[in-house]
Amino acid sequence: MSSSLITDSQIRRQLAAMACDYFDVGVLQQDGRMLLREAWTASEIERAIQRLRRENARGAHIFVRPNGAHALSLATLMRLLE
Numbered sequence: 001m002s003s004s005l006i007t008d009s010q011i012r013r014q015l016a017a018m019a020c021d022y023f024d025v026g027v028l029q030q031d032g033r034m035l036l037r038e039a040w041t042a043s044e045i046e047r048a049i050q051r052l053r054r055e056n057a058r059g060a061h062i063f064v065r066p067n068g069a070h071a072l073s074l075a076t077l078m079r080l081l082e
Contacts, residue, residue: 008046011049012046020066022038022039022067023064024036024065024066025048025052027055027060028060028062029055029058040067045064
């Protein structure tokens with residue numbers, strides 16, 4: 001199995017494990033600029049994997065987080081602890 005197929009599988013598993021409908025995708029470029037795409041679905045991220053790989057190969061860091069308040073966000077966790 002090629003490394004890109006393994007990575008694609010890992011990405012799908014990670015998105016599924018986050019158990020949310022929408023994600024924010026950030027691309028932090030080497031010059032410090034952050035490109036942020038909000039409210040993407042897992043399918044949209046999967047379609048963008050090749051483009052995100054190219055950005056990463058150019059030295060950018062790729063970030064994916066749940067969009068909005070979610071059980072994985074600190075603000076939601078803090079409310080649960082109150």
